[in-house]
Amino acid sequence: MTPHAHVVRAPGRVNLIGEHIDYCGLPVLPMALQRSVRIEFHPRSDRETRLVNRDPRFAPNSFAVSESIPPAPAGDWGNYARAATQALAKRFRDLRGVDALVESDLPIAAGLSSSSALVVAMALAIMRANGVTVASLELMDLLGRGERYVGTAGGGMDQAIILGAQAGCASRIDFHPLRLTPTTVPADWRFIVAWSLVHAEKSGAARQAYNERTRQCDEARRLVAGRLGHREDITYPALLAAASVEELLQVAGSTLSEVLARRFRHVVTEGTRVPQAEAAMAARDLGLFGQLLDASHRSLRDDYEVSHPELDRLVELARAAGAAGARLTGAGFGGSIVALCRIERATDVVAALRERFYAPRGAADGVGRHVFMAEPSAGAEVLTPGASPD
């Protein structure tokens, strides 16, 4: 570390269950990872911000702090730093910039939220450099909306868990109002994260497909609400509180197009799986948690159509090797799976994935990078709390 540099870190996350429903305002159950984005920085005396990435794939980036920062071309990594900085510049006047060195041991485009980790780390750096603070829940919300700068209509799960996670726990996140409720992950459970070798790029086709899902969910909600005599702006949680899942699915079946009805079915059934999974974790019921993971994957594959043949294959192999359940995690279209097993089975599951998935694809040597045990970790932090802004 250079003398007097400040350091912040923000972890990635793995979502255990509750996929593609945060933007519907329904609870989700992620946990933070031990892998993270780390930024070492010096505050500047002007508005300039200069970013260098230790990863040579990412070219240096610079911009001036303002309420309206021009975006770099779509897909440029610097846009995540711009997103965080612009969101804070709208909240605080006259912020100064930083000279920053960014590094990460999180796989990119793997469904583990490396992008939101960068957003959160950058926000902590800018706040630290300027000696300003934002209350945790407000910051989660501010950055959740702020990340939409990159063009994704994201739901807010990632920024919330990255900031609010507790070591040893997964957290149920409720929205409107935002709140986090931790549940201890049983010590003999292992969540294995395995990358499909397919990048789930947030720019381009995956972004379009993601944003299309958010629009479809909204349209389905309005049509079902109208049919049931509710106001058009009723939320998904209110809709689920007002009618049973069976009734909602029946109405959806007779009101919506075939595609919209399937999207809607994913949302309402996934919405019921989250509290069941949270209860199963609290009761240490590994079998039930596993079944819920499997049901979530089927729903994401068949009804929501966000899986990929390589994700389906990984899920199948993990199950065959003795995992209690497995599913794609994150937005899908590539990225990673998460599989649950008891500690004593974990080595067998990893060995089976190596032999039957990675080896035939010529990637057995990289298995240590592609597969890892997710340790439920703490949220983002400033690592130099004693230092004052230069």
Ligand code: NG1
């Ligand atoms: P990832 O896996 O990082 O692309 C995205 C959204 C989440 C959530 C999941 C699907 C962002 C920043 N993240 O996550 O809010 O909707 O997809 O559950 O847009």
